[in-house]
Amino acid sequence: MENLNKKYISPLVVGLGAGVLTIVPVIKSLGCCLLIPVAAFIALMLEQKANNDFSKLAIKKGVIFGLITGLTAAIFGTTFDFIITLITHTNDLVVSFPQMVETINSFPIKEATRDEVISLLSDVVESIKSYGFSPLYTLSFLFNNLFTNSIFGMLGGIIGVQILNTRNAKK
Amino acid sequence: MQQRIRVILFLLIIIWVFGIFIEFFIPLQNNLAYLFPFFEGIYSTVCHQQLEKLININGYQTLVCSRCAGIYLGGLLSSFILLFAFKINFKNGKLILAASIPMLVDVLLYSSGFYDYTKSIAFVTGLFFGFIGIAYIYNGLQILLVRNGKSE
Known part of the structure; x- marks a missing residue:
C-alpha cells in the first residue's frame, strides 16, 4: 500500500x-x-x-x-x-441565475417548458441561499x-x- | 488504430461539440431546454464562460468561450479527417508545442494589454491547437492499442 x-x-x-x-x-x-x-x-x-x-x-x-x-x-x-x-x-450558480433565467426566457419555446425549467432551477438556487446546500446541485457538480x-x-x-x-x- | 474506434471517437466528439451549441438547437427541439442547465454546468467545469468571450450568433450563444470552441471544433475537424487516414506517426512532441505557441502568445499579449481580446484570434488559435492536439491523442491511443495488442 x-x-x-x-x-x-x-x-x-x-x-x-x-x-x-x-x-x-x-x-x-x-x-x-x-x-x-x-x-x-x-x-x-x-x-x-x-x-x-x-x-x-x-x-x-x-x-x-x-x-x-x-x-x-x-x-x-x-x-x-x-x-x-x-x-x-452562494456560488457560481446563484450568481449566474438571473442571467440564466434571462437566457431561458429568450428561447422561443413553449411557455410550460420554460416555466418548468426555471422553477427547477429556482428551487435549487433557493435551497442554496437558505441552507447553503442543494443535493441536486452537489450531485450534478x-x-x-x-x-x-x-x-x-x-x-x-x-x-x-x-x-x-x-x-x-x-x- | 481500428476504424471502429476512430468512428466511436468521432461520434463522441460530435456529441461534445453539439453540447456547446445547444442554445442554437433549443428552438428546433424545445425539450432540449431541460438539458440546458445541466450542459451549462458541464461546460462550466472546462471553461470560464465569460459572457464577452462567448460566440454569439443571432442572439444564441455557445456554452464555451471562443478559444475553447475553436479547440473543440479543431478537434472535430481533425477527427473527421483522421477517419480517412490509415496511420498517424508523430515521432516527437514538437508539433503540438508549436501549435500551442500562437494560443499562448495571444493569451500573453492580450493579458498584458498589447491589444484587446478578439474572438476571431482566440477562435483561430484554438482551432489550430485543437486540430493538432486531437491528432496527438489519436497517435497516443494508437501506440497504446498496439502495445496492448502485443502484450495479449
Missing part, C-alpha cells in the same frame, strides 16, 4: 492543487479547459524528477496518471466548492467534475507522455 501511495503521490498532490485552482476565479479563467491536462502533464514531470528516471514513458502511464490527477482534482474541487457554498450560501476532469486528465496524460519523451530523448 505504501509503495502504491509513493507510486501515485505526484498525481495525487498535483490533483489536489488543480482541485483548489478550479475554484479560484481568476486562475480558473486563465487555465480554462487546459488546467487539468496541464496538471496531468506536471504530475508526470514531477514523478520523473522525483525518481530521477527519465526513461521513455509508456502511454498507459500517462493515461493512469491523467485519470488519477483528474479524479483527485474533481473530488477536492467538489469538496472545496461544497464547503465554501455551505459557509457563504460532482458528476460533472468526475466526468470532465477524468477525460481531460487522460487526454493531458496522453499528450504529456509524448512531449516528455521528446524532451527526454534530447537529454
Whole structure:
C-alpha cells in the first residue's frame, strides 16, 4: 500500500492543487479547459524528477496518471466548492441565475417548458441561499467534475507522455 | 488504430461539440431546454464562460468561450479527417508545442494589454491547437492499442 501511495503521490498532490485552482476565479479563467491536462502533464514531470528516471514513458502511464490527477482534482474541487457554498450560501450558480433565467426566457419555446425549467432551477438556487446546500446541485457538480476532469486528465496524460519523451530523448 | 474506434471517437466528439451549441438547437427541439442547465454546468467545469468571450450568433450563444470552441471544433475537424487516414506517426512532441505557441502568445499579449481580446484570434488559435492536439491523442491511443495488442 505504501509503495502504491509513493507510486501515485505526484498525481495525487498535483490533483489536489488543480482541485483548489478550479475554484479560484481568476486562475480558473486563465487555465480554462487546459488546467487539468496541464496538471496531468506536471504530475508526470514531477514523478520523473522525483525518481530521477527519465526513461521513455509508456502511454498507459500517462493515461493512469491523467485519470488519477483528474479524479483527485474533481473530488477536492467538489469538496472545496461544497464547503465554501455551505459557509457563504452562494456560488457560481446563484450568481449566474438571473442571467440564466434571462437566457431561458429568450428561447422561443413553449411557455410550460420554460416555466418548468426555471422553477427547477429556482428551487435549487433557493435551497442554496437558505441552507447553503442543494443535493441536486452537489450531485450534478460532482458528476460533472468526475466526468470532465477524468477525460481531460487522460487526454493531458496522453499528450504529456509524448512531449516528455521528446524532451527526454534530447537529454 | 481500428476504424471502429476512430468512428466511436468521432461520434463522441460530435456529441461534445453539439453540447456547446445547444442554445442554437433549443428552438428546433424545445425539450432540449431541460438539458440546458445541466450542459451549462458541464461546460462550466472546462471553461470560464465569460459572457464577452462567448460566440454569439443571432442572439444564441455557445456554452464555451471562443478559444475553447475553436479547440473543440479543431478537434472535430481533425477527427473527421483522421477517419480517412490509415496511420498517424508523430515521432516527437514538437508539433503540438508549436501549435500551442500562437494560443499562448495571444493569451500573453492580450493579458498584458498589447491589444484587446478578439474572438476571431482566440477562435483561430484554438482551432489550430485543437486540430493538432486531437491528432496527438489519436497517435497516443494508437501506440497504446498496439502495445496492448502485443502484450495479449
